[in-house]
Amino acid sequence: MKGHLDALQKAHANFHLQVCYGRPGDRDVLGVDYQHRGHADIQLLRSTLPLGRYQFYVCGPKSMMETLVPALDEWGVAPGDIHYESFGPASLTKRAAPPVPAGQIIRVTFSQSGKTVPWDAGTDSLLALAEANGIAVESGCRAGSCGGCQTCLEAGKVEYSQPPDAELEPGHCLLCITTPKSDLTLAA
Ligand code: FES
Numbered sequence: 420m421k422g423h424l425d426a427l428q429k430a431h432a433n434f435h436l437q438v439c440y441g442r443p444g445d446r447d448v449l450g451v452d453y454q455h456r457g458h459a460d461i462q463l464l465r466s467t468l469p470l471g472r473y474q475f476y477v478c479g480p481k482s483m484m485e486t487l488v489p490a491l492d493e494w495g496v497a498p499g500d501i502h503y504e505s506f507g508p509a510s511l512t513k514r515a516a517p518p519v520p521a522g523q524i525i526r527v528t529f530s531q532s533g534k535t536v537p538w539d540a541g542t543d544s545l546l547a548l549a550e551a552n553g554i555a556v557e558s559g560c561r562a563g564s565c566g567g568c569q570t571c572l573e574a575g576k577v578e579y580s581q582p583p584d585a586e587l588e589p590g591h592c593l594l595c596i597t598t599p600k601s602d603l604t605l606a607a
Pocket of ligand 1: 557558559560561562563564565566567568569585593594595596
């Protein structure tokens with residue numbers, strides 16, 4: 420999106436772009452390619468925004484939502500001025516995974532990786548389980564919105580912790596907001 424955002428800034432005098440890179444590339448130049456090293460946080464907003472009333476649209480991964488949104492609130496921004504776009508407030512408080520009945524072990528098979536691992540009830544999603552076991556899975560928002568973690572469910576059933584925003588292909592599931600209801604086979 421960087422090129423698109425740069426073009427918008429050039430086209431509109433009232434569009435002010437501040438780019439933050441947590442891990443700038445070797446060829447990224449501070450002050451040219453990006454303005455801030457690190458993540459967008461409340462300190463950045465307080466230091467870059469002139470005094471005034473603003474509408475905030477927060478769009479990002481769960482960790483960002485969980486820090487930035489409460490910080491806006493503490494800063495005194497009215498709740499009606501804080502918007503989440505497609506990351507509804509539900510993504511801030513994911514429901515805990517339903518407990519697995521005592522003695523029952525649920526096995527999750529990642530067929531492309533050739534790994535079968537037991538479901539860990541302390542894990543909040545199948546995406547987290549995959550990552551904890553070194554299985555490379557694409558992801559983005561981690562909140563059911565972007566569809567990046569969509570994976571073919573080859574066998575078994577999953578439970579969603581919140582309704583998905585992303586459109587799903589038949590027979591697929593979003594790993595970031597699902598937990599297993601039974602033994603599973605996933606094409607990952
Ligand atoms: S990572 Fe975006 S929908 Fe799962």
